[in-house]
Amino acid sequence: MFLRQEDFATVVRSTPLVSLDFIVENSRGEFLLGKRTNRPAQGYWFVPGGRVQKDETLEAAFER
Incomplete structure (x- = not known):
């Protein structure tokens, strides 16, 4: 089953x-x-961080 766009x-x-x-x-x-070494922001500076995965605690995301 697929969703319509x-x-x-x-x-x-x-x-x-x-x-x-x-x-x-x-x-x-x-x-x-x-x-950053990958697209879409390749070559841009960034602060460390990232997305929190589904069902992941903030503590686990921080450690990752």
Whole structure:
């Protein structure tokens, strides 16, 4: 069974996405950044973090 495209779009719009992002600063006032190697933001700087997976606790996502 497949959803019609418009029904799928409604589901996507209605589904909350949760992510964790971290600002990490050391004792010298420097911040931890990464540089993306994959698309769509390849070459852009980012702070560590990512999406929380379904049924994953925030603690487990943080550790991952």
